[in-house]
Amino acid sequence: MKTVQRADVDTFTAIAHPVRRQLLDLLANNEQSVSELASQFEVTRPAISQHLKVLLDAGLVSEQRHGRERIYSLKPAPLRELDAWLEAYRHLWEEWLDRLDEYLQELQTKETEHDED
Amino acid sequence: MKTVQRADVDTFTAIAHPVRRQLLDLLANNEQSVSELASQFEVTRPAISQHLKVLLDAGLVSEQRHGRERIYSLKPAPLRELDAWLEAYRHLWEEWLDRLDEYLQELQTKETEHDED
DNA sequence: TTGACAGGTAAGCCATTGCTAACGTATAAT
DNA sequence: ATTATACGTTAGCAATGGCTTACCTGTCAA
Structure with a gap:
């Protein structure tokens, strides 16, 4: 064709x-x-x-x-290629966000401790 | 900062x-x-x-x-921006694929009819 | 048939990109 | 102290990208 x-x-x-x-x-x-x-x-x-x-x-x-x-x-079809490429990274940024979240919580804990001084 | x-x-x-x-x-x-x-x-x-x-x-x-x-x-975080942009298109290419699927099925039906001639 | 409108395309320009070769600067090894 | 290594950075080049102006073609309207 x-x-x-x-x-x-x-x-x-x-x-x-x-x-x-x-x-x-x-x-x-x-x-x-x-x-x-x-x-x-x-x-x-x-x-x-x-x-x-x-x-x-x-x-x-x-x-x-x-x-x-x-x-x-x-014609949105080719965008699927992009989506497929992204797919490999999706779990990575989720991990990344989780770590960020942990870090922020840790930070807040420390600040609270500091407030108690 | x-x-x-x-x-x-x-x-x-x-x-x-x-x-x-x-x-x-x-x-x-x-x-x-x-x-x-x-x-x-x-x-x-x-x-x-x-x-x-x-x-x-x-x-x-x-x-x-x-x-x-x-x-x-x-550092995968910025890729979320891409993902967010894509989000608006995701349902569109799904629709698009559905229509393609319908078309192919229709085509196959016609071919079968043709075979029966 | 003549004019107006839609829109592709070419030419020319300037800014940007991507590359290499050469150089500069830290750190490590002798 | 000297030399080697790891890497950033610069200069210079060719190629590409994005834009505008000008032009050309095809269609609709009067």
Whole structure:
């Protein structure tokens, strides 16, 4: 099967830019045209077009032509790769929080002791 | 309280580079010195040092000096920000997968019908 | 058919990134 | 005291990224 050949941008790179994350956030609510999207940013429409291309190449959005408009919508599937990568760390930060918690409790105990002096 | 002032690198940028992700992956197993880490990459040690600085600035690793060695270890806490961002999308890709599943089943049904011709 | 609008794309610019080679500075070993 | 080791840092380079302006194409409206 051969779909339209695209540049194959990796997910991590795609979401690295704040504008692109905000684009995804906007599209998470509802699909929108390019101008509609662009109107919500400071940068020019071509800049948004370019960001959308990156997202398209990463498979994070799809476009649908309606007359002279192009409606972009979110395709969240590639984000699962990110989630999978994170998975390996999840238990680690939970451990980390537990240790922090222990430490804080210890600290509080010591302060109480100090108050009793 | 004033810790050492750092450049404040954002988490998304920090994990955008494959070498930096691999560094985190290595440190997830056990803390290691710079040379130890560098030996596992193609690029030179200074390059690894620079990547480690980015991770340090992002708060994703910490260093501990032991004689002339610096032992780096993982500090997974900032990854929670990523997890939080992803959270908003999790139900979306689940929906997406459900729809994909429905579509595939529908496809299979049609193929079976076709076989029966 | 002519004009307006949506939006992709190219050119050019500047800032940033990622790398290496070279150097500097602490600590450890002889 | 000298030398070796571990590592950060700097300078310089090529490549990339992100932006704008200008331009081009396709569609809708008058």
